[in-house]
Amino acid sequence: MLSNGTLDKVSKRINIPKIPHAFFKWYCKTEKYEELHGDLEEFYYEKVEEAGLTKARLFYIWNVIRCFQPYAWRIPESQNSTIIMFKNYFKTSYRSMMRHPLNSFINLFGLSAAIGVCVVGYAFIKYTFKIDQFHENRNEVYLTTFFADREGVEQQNGTTPTPFGAALKDDLESITKVTRLEDRKVVVKYDALKVFHESVSYVDPEFLEMFTFPLKWGSKKPLDDLNGIVLSEKMSEKYFGKEYSIGETVKLIFGPDNSKIFTVTGVAKEFPGARSFDFDFLINFENFRTSDPEYDLNDWSRFVDATFIQVNSSSNLQFVEERMEKYRQAQNEMQSDWHITSFAFEPLVTLFENSANIRGDVAGDGFMDLYNSSLSFIIIGFFVLVLAASNYINIAIVSAVKRLKEIGLRKVIGANRSMVIVQFLAENLMMMLIALSIGLALGASVFVPWLENTMSFDMDFTLNDRLLLIFLPSILLFTGLISGLYPAFYISKFQVANIFRGSFRVGKKNYLTRIFLGFQLLLACVIISVAVIFTQNTNYQLNRSWGYEKEQALFVKVPDRSAFDQLQSALVQDPNVLSIAGSSHHLGRSSINALLDFPERQYEVRQMSVDHNYFQTMGLQLKEGRFFEAHRKSDNETVVINETLASNLEDPIGATFKIDDNSFEVIGVVKDFHSYNFYSKIKPTIFRVSEPSDYKFLTLRVNSGSEDRAYEKLQSEWASLFPEIPFDGGYQEDVWGNFSEDIRDGDRFWRALALVVVSIAGLGLYGLVTLNVSGRSKEFSIRKVLGAELVNIFSNITRQYSLVFFLALAIAAPASYYLVALIFNIFFVYYMPLNYSFFIFSSGILVFVLLAVVGTQLRRLTRSNPVDGLKVE
Amino acid sequence: MGRTYLGEFEEIVLLTVGILYEDAYAVAITKEITKQSARPVNVSAVHKSLYRLEKKGMLKSKLSDPESKRGGKRKRLFMITPYGKTALDESMDLRTKMRNQIPDLAFKWDIR
Numbered sequence: 002m003l004s005n006g007t008l009d010k011v012s013k014r015i016n017i018p019k020i021p022h023a024f025f026k027w028y029c030k031t032e033k034y035e036e037l038h039g040d041l042e043e044f045y046y047e048k049v050e051e052a053g054l055t056k057a058r059l060f061y062i063w064n065v066i067r068c069f070q071p072y073a074w075r076i077p078e079s080q081n082s083t084i085i086m087f088k089n090y091f092k093t094s095y096r097s098m099m100r101h102p103l104n105s106f107i108n109l110f111g112l113s114a115a116i117g118v119c120v121v122g123y124a125f126i127k128y129t130f131k132i133d134q135f136h137e138n139r140n141e142v143y144l145t146t147f148f149a150d151r152e153g154v155e156q157q158n159g160t161t162p163t164p165f166g167a168a169l170k171d172d173l174e175s176i177t178k179v180t181r182l183e184d185r186k187v188v189v190k191y192d193a194l195k196v197f198h199e200s201v202s203y204v205d206p207e208f209l210e211m212f213t214f215p216l217k218w219g220s221k222k223p224l225d226d227l228n229g230i231v232l233s234e235k236m237s238e239k240y241f242g243k244e245y246s247i248g249e250t251v252k253l254i255f256g257p258d259n260s261k262i263f264t265v266t267g268v269a270k271e272f273p274g275a276r277s278f279d280f281d282f283l284i285n286f287e288n289f290r291t292s293d294p295e296y297d298l299n300d301w302s303r304f305v306d307a308t309f310i311q312v313n314s315s316s317n318l319q320f321v322e323e324r325m326e327k328y329r330q331a332q333n334e335m336q337s338d339w340h341i342t343s344f345a346f347e348p349l350v351t352l353f354e355n356s357a358n359i360r361g362d363v364a365g366d367g368f369m370d371l372y373n374s375s376l377s378f379i380i381i382g383f384f385v386l387v388l389a390a391s392n393y394i395n396i397a398i399v400s401a402v403k404r405l406k407e408i409g410l411r412k413v414i415g416a417n418r419s420m421v422i423v424q425f426l427a428e429n430l431m432m433m434l435i436a437l438s439i440g441l442a443l444g445a446s447v448f449v450p451w452l453e454n455t456m457s458f459d460m461d462f463t464l465n466d467r468l469l470l471i472f473l474p475s476i477l478l479f480t481g482l483i484s485g486l487y488p489a490f491y492i493s494k495f496q497v498a499n500i501f502r503g504s505f506r507v508g509k510k511n512y513l514t515r516i517f518l519g520f521q522l523l524l525a526c527v528i529i530s531v532a533v534i535f536t537q538n539t540n541y542q543l544n545r546s547w548g549y550e551k552e553q554a555l556f557v558k559v560p561d562r563s564a565f566d567q568l569q570s571a572l573v574q575d576p577n578v579l580s581i582a583g584s585s586h587h588l589g590r591s592s593i594n595a596l597l598d599f600p601e602r603q604y605e606v607r608q609m610s611v612d613h614n615y616f617q618t619m620g621l622q623l624k625e626g627r628f629f630e631a632h633r634k635s636d637n638e639t640v641v642i643n644e645t646l647a648s649n650l651e652d653p654i655g656a657t658f659k660i661d662d663n664s665f666e667v668i669g670v671v672k673d674f675h676s677y678n679f680y681s682k683i684k685p686t687i688f689r690v691s692e693p694s695d696y697k698f699l700t701l702r703v704n705s706g707s708e709d710r711a712y713e714k715l716q717s718e719w720a721s722l723f724p725e726i727p728f729d730g731g732y733q734e735d736v737w738g739n740f741s742e743d744i745r746d747g748d749r750f751w752r753a754l755a756l757v758v759v760s761i762a763g764l765g766l767y768g769l770v771t772l773n774v775s776g777r778s779k780e781f782s783i784r785k786v787l788g789a790e791l792v793n794i795f796s797n798i799t800r801q802y803s804l805v806f807f808l809a810l811a812i813a814a815p816a817s818y819y820l821v822a823l824i825f826n827i828f829f830v831y832y833m834p835l836n837y838s839f840f841i842f843s844s845g846i847l848v849f850v851l852l853a854v855v856g857t858q859l860r861r862l863t864r865s866n867p868v869d870g871l872k873v874e
Numbered sequence: 875m876g877r878t879y880l881g882e883f884e885e886i887v888l889l890t891v892g893i894l895y896e897d898a899y900a901v902a903i904t905k906e907i908t909k910q911s912a913r914p915v916n917v918s919a920v921h922k923s924l925y926r927l928e929k930k931g932m933l934k935s936k937l938s939d940p941e942s943k944r945g946g947k948r949k950r951l952f953m954i955t956p957y958g959k960t961a962l963d964e965s966m967d968l969r970t971k972m973r974n975q976i977p978d979l980a981f982k983w984d985i986r
Contacts, residue, residue: 018947036937039947040900040917072925814973867884 017045018058021065029068030075030454037073041065081802086420087427094428097404104396107768109436111389111761116476118385118757121448122378123472124462129371130224131275131461132353133364138311140762143318143346144307145169146359147332150342157345159362161308162301162332166205171325173324175317175334180205181286182307182363188254188726189282191240196727199236201253202284203289209267211311214279215826218247219267224285237268253284254725255292257560274459277353277364280352282752301335307363310346318346324650373827383759386476386522390484391517393429397488398514399772408492409500421493429485433477441473454751487513488706515805518769522809523816525755525762529843530817531824532755538825541833542744548674549588550620555711556587556700557719557730564723567698571718576657579709583696588676589736590698595687598659606646607676607684608660610691616641616671618702619733625668626654629690637690641669646685665689678740679831700733708732720855747828762849765856774798781862782870791863798855806851814840880915880965885912887923888962890931891952900924900940924952932958 029037041064050055076084096104133139145161149332163181170179187201206224209216209231216223216231223229230251237246246265254260263284272279289296297303312318325344333340347355347362356364401408408421416424416477449462559565565583572578577695586592586609595608613629613636615621624644647670648655668806673683703711712732719728781794818835823830880888890906891898903924927933934955937948954962965982 035947036900036950037921039941039944039949040921042945042947043943044917046945060933064917067916068921070918070922700929871970 008438017042018061018813021062025065025068026750028075029073033073037068039487075375090424090427091431093407093424093702094431097428098432100667101400101403103771104400104768105432107764108257108393109394109439110426112433112436112480113439113443114757114865115382115385115389115480115760116437117443117448118439119382119476119755120444120740121452123469124377124449124460125378125452126375127462127466127468128275128460129368129375132273132368132371133277133349135273135275136349138211138213139350140315141313142309142349144349144352144359144362144364145344146347146362147344148342149340155342159347159356159359160304160306160362162335163303163305164299164301165328165332166305166308166310167298168328168331169308169321173311173321174644175312175320176310177313178207178211178311178322179838180208180211180309181288181305182208182309183289183305185255185292187282187292189240190252190254190725191249195240196725197239198727198729199281200766201284202280203286204280205286207311208283208309211309215271216267217270218245219265223267224283225338226264226266227287228261228263228284229285230263231267231268231269233281235277236281237265241575253292259292261288261291274461277356277439279369301332310347322346326741332419337598343864368749370828377824379761381754383749384524385761386480387483388521388758388761388765390480391521392761392768393432393484394487395517395765396768396772397425397429397484398491399769399776401492402489402772402776404492405495405500408495409497412497412864417870418493422489424483425489425492426481429489433481433484437473437477451753452645452750453744460506494847508727514769518766519805519809521762522763522806523813524844525758526810526813526847527817527820528751528758529755529846530813530839531821532748532751533842534817534821535751537839538829538833539744539748542679542831543741545831548672549622550702551736552706553708554619554700554702555708555715555731556590556698556736557588557715557728558590558697559699560723560726562694562696565693565699568699568718568721572701572715575711575714577704577711579702579704580614580618582612582618582700583691583698584609584611584700585691585695585697586610587698587700588619588674589733592676592686596685599656600658604646604649604685606656608678608689609686610689610695612691612693612696615688618700620702621674622672624670624672626667628669628671629688636668638663638665639690640665640670641671641688642667643671643683644673645683646687649685675831678737679829680746682830694830759846759850763854766850767854770798770802770854770858773801774862778870782867785862785867786871791859794862795855795859797801798858799851802851806847810840810844810847813843817843876928880961881923883919883928884923885962885965888927888958891933892954892962896951901949917969919970927958928952928981929935931955932961 010614013350025038025041041061044064045057045061048060052060136142144159145165146157146159147161148155148157150156161181166179166181169176181204183203185203186198189199189201190196204224206222209222209224217234219231222230230253232240232246240246240251241249246268249265251265252260252262269280289298310321312321322344329341329344347359352362353364353368354357355368356362357366357369411421411424431526445462445464449460452612453460503813557568559568569581569583572581585698588609592607592609595606597604597606611629613631613651616623616628624647626641628641630638642650642653647667650667653667655672657664659665671688675683676686701711701715715730716728719726781789784794784797814837816835817839821836825835886907887903889905890910894902894906900917900920900962901954905914907913907920924933925934928935932955933952935950936954938951940946940948
């Protein structure tokens with residue numbers, strides 16, 4: 002220990018470090034500064050003696066940091082009272098929440114369910130606008146497209162003349178990379194057992210550099226090897242399981258006696274969910290020389306599915322665009338009947354958005370559907386939030402009656418109106434914060450997975466999302482304001498004197514409460530109605546005629562004529578088989594486009610080549626004229642057309658036109674039929690006689706009840722005749738694939754939404770009725786004592802809601818009618834004729850909810866002793 | 875107050891206050907704990923426990939006279955209150971009681 006004298010001498014030298022000291026002084030409570038800093042100084046001086054100045058200083062700094070804790074913190078005087086006030090607000094909010102658990106539950110449930118719905122909507126919209134945005138080069142990669150005249154309209158097309166890509170790369174230095182893309186159906190075989198029809202993409206090796214489809218396994222440039230094949234993760238799992246598949250070999254069978262062995266050189270990582278196109282298998286484009294030797298890659302009249310170019314900057318693109326004239330001329334020389342007016346380039350970043358305007362591009366036409374669904378989600382999210390907010394408002398206003406004394410007391414103590422407003426807004430904020438976290442959890446863990454599951458696509462939703470950090474607070478602010486403002490202003494208006502005199506009646510004649518209730522019922526009714534109509538429409542769609550007899554019909558795809566003949570002779574003896582037909586195209590599976598040259602104008606139509614048995618086998622119905630007849634050679638120059646085309650012709654039978662300079666005559670009109678699902682409009686269609694050498698499909702009609710046996714027979718015959726080729730066929734009823742599932746998705750969604758909305762509205766109604774009845778317990782007790790029947794009390798309670806109910810339903814009926822008409826027009830081409838039968842169901846549900854709610858209260862009233870009701874206070 | 879609750883570190887601080895009797899202030903307590911338990915203790919942790927124990931009513935405190943070794947500052951001296959003693963005893967009793975209930979066999983590892 003140092004004596005006093007020595008300390009004075011050294012103290013100048015061993016001064017306390019200034020900056021940390023100042024920091025300590027800043028944060029430390031004034032009244033604790035002396036004792037706390039005394040401790041630190043004592044340690045400091047000791048440490049100086051023991052370990053020297055530097056270590057002592059470091060130790061002092063360390064201590065200052067360690068002491069930076071709540072027990073030492075100074076509480077700024079200016080904020081002191083505010084903090085205490087808010088603490089008190091939260092405490093009273095918490096207490097009132099706990100005292101009325103039912104009301105709190107209704108509010109929390111409604112708000113969190115609504116926020117959950119908004120989160121799903123957000124995820125969906127995000128998904129819509131995120132599609133293809135994961136490609137790193139999205140601003141530098143362009144799809145080549147061209148404009149051409151189609152029936153008098155300039156139409157942008159997404160396909161490209163085959164030699165165009167190669168020519169561009171050779172001629173123009175500003176284009177750094179080019180890839181062509183062509184999808185072909187190929188049989189892929191691994192071992193003896195794994196043989197499937199697959200879609201294989203022929204691409205240039207640059208494909209993997211231009212698009213961001215990173216590899217999970219494999220070398221840097223897996224497609225430089227002509228024998229290399231790149232698999233998607235899904236395909237690798239399908240063929241090789243979870244095993245490392247690099248170096249495995251698969252056989253690609255392009256056609257009869259034409260196959261090639263490929264070695265797996267790459268496996269792509271799982272694709273992001275938000276993508277408009279991807280691949281199953283990639284092979285080098287040059288493989289066309291093996292798989293399709295007759296395919297002339299320099300033929301300008303042939304088209305590949307897509308050609309993408311990559312430039313260094315958009316100014317380079319302008320340079321490229323200016324040099325297109327040469328190619329346009331080259332193209333038009335080769336193809337004289339269909340002139341290209343100009344070439345254009347569509348950047349990958351906006352390709353999906355614009356793809357609805359581009360014909361036949363790889364990105365598909367899904368954008369408008371997604372966009373419309375996004376709009377619906379915004380509207381739905383908005384209304385559900387408003388619904389939950391009106392619950393909050395109603396309950397806040399009606400339950401204010403129980404907090405009158407609290408408010409009165411606050412005002413007496415000196416709270417002015419604005420402070421009461423702030424208090425109720427703070428209470429609302431607390432509720433909203435809880436609801437927000439529950440809603441977010443609900444949305445992310447229940448609603449989003451449910452939607453992904455139902456619609457079977459992956460929205461890539463994560464909570465790690467900066468935009469979400471803007472979205473959630475804005476939802477909070479919006480809902481907080483609409484739900485909190487009115488109750489806060491309304492409640493703060495109460496006069497203290499009236500409150501304590503006990504003459505204050507609240508919520509008895511509040512018209513706004515009724516308007517909100519009416520609005521809730523209206524919304525609930527509309528959404529139930531939409532759900533009901535969607536369910537009705539699903540049944541309608543499933544039962545709607547396809548225009549031909551899909552039952553009892555089976556089909557199978559055959560590789561060539563000889564396969565057709567073998568299969569036909571194997572099946573023809575079967576007594577259950579009524580007829581067999583051959584065709585090069587098939588209903589629901591394939592057709593080609595043709596251009597009809599009438600003297601006065603041109604028509605673009607679907608063309609199907611079939612034999613004379615096809616109409617009977619598929620059950621297509623003749624409207625006028627005749628079908629093709631066997632052994633009538635001249636039928637090769639005739640066609641059968643459908644009603645849609647016939648309606649455009651004045652005198653269809655006997656009309657003549659040209660296709661590619663060959664003349665044809667119309668001999669029959671077939672009733673309209675849906676070749677693809679009800680989402681697409683019936684197109685003008687013609688049937689031509691198919692050359693037997695072009696047969697690609699075998700169709701058969703069998704006796705009713707023998708479909709399953711015929712299907713088994715077809716498969717077993719196939720397996721013994723063509724063990725190398727996977728069977729591709731089935732019941733005609735299944736030809737639309739997932740259509741019936743797709744169509745059910747819509748009403749699943751609306752039913753789930755209706756459930757959420759009805760529970761929010763129903764709970765709100767329950768809360769309102771409960772508060773109303775409990776507020777009038779004295780009145781009802783007196784009524785009971787005076788001999789009121791249950792019916793009287795029932796009508797007394799329901800009377801005040803009946804008008805609101807009636808009005809809401811009256812508005813809801815036409816509103817839902819027009820809403821559904823609007824939705825159907827957007828999403829469907831063919832839908833059921835609308836009528837008002839849905840209304841019985843939706844109004845029934847709501848009346849049932851009202852009766853159930855009032856019923857529970859009546860039950861309580863009948864069981865209670867009127868004395869208890871009168872004894873209150 | 876219902877059940878008394880003492881954290882492990884709080885209990886040690888309480889014991890140390892008792893040991894140091896008339897000279898129980900943060901620096902001395904810190905040193906004593908470091909000495910007795912041979913574990914490094916920072917003075918801020920001791921501060922925190924002392925103030926919490928005082929709030930719980932297990933300690934009371936007063937300020938001493940200024941001392942030059944502290945740069946002329948006073949120090950806060952802590953003393954155990956009767957309630958503090960009860961809490962300490964209860965805690966010790968509970969431990970002893972429970973320790974005694976462990977059958978001897980539980981410690982005879984070689985038998986098994």
